[in-house]
Amino acid sequence: MNTPHTSGPLASLKINHTAIRVPDFGSAVAWYADKLDFRVKQTVSVAGLSFSFLYPAGDDSFHFELMAGPGAAERPTYNDLHDSYNMSGWHHPGFSVDSVDAVIDELKRRNVTIASEPHDVPAMGLRVAFFADPWGNLFEVIQPITQ
Template sequence: METLHIPALNTTSPFASMKGNHVALRVPDFEASKRWFIEKLDFRVIHEWPFGDLSLAYVAPANDDNFWVELLGGDTPGQQPDYSDLNESLHRAGYHHFCINVASVDETIAELRRRGVTLVGEPFDLAVIGRRLAFFSDPWGNLIELAQILA
């Protein structure tokens, strides 16, 4: 297994204060999407608010206050492709997925299966980055990656 070489932090950059916060998903059914994140992934609703004719909410994993998903709902958005094959999904331009780190990909996938979540392919090891990965999707085709750091 290869070791990733991560460059030193650049604390002198004028952008040194930048830190990841959230990813936004445009969803066709705001309430159903919010319920899916709560019921299938045990996410928590952090905050909800209106913005024009849209409804928005921040949802966060059960035990993480540093990464949120912003749900954008209302009106009628265009349909997202629904992938059943990960390789097929990699060939389109634009947003692809967001990733959540887990202690065990296999245990997490077993629970997602139990909860009826749609898997996209089977878990696999990617030695070049030292991770075990798996992908699943929400009911509207948004892909989510799980990553486990391999010893």
């Protein structure tokens, strides 16, 4: 493995947020709040688009920037994880959780689309599952496999 660079301009890079383009602002903000318990910290309008900064229930170090307004092209929706492997570009963010199974059970209770049921990936030492929002964006939940 590579050793981390501890000096230089790029040594300060840290993940802050990722943006998700959605066609309908109100529906998207409501979905992320109702289905994932995300919190809205700020909403602004810039250049004809509405932006909302959404934080996971227990994490203030990372957020999603929802961008909404006219002109958003549709993404494919995924009910099966393997169908998503055909699309280039960003694939999914991953969330560390205490229990993949408990999170997926709760998301099912909230009628969230599950793209991949919980399963172990021994080569990575992880238990994983994937779910999707109504706009075709995939998300992964992960936990270490306990021996």
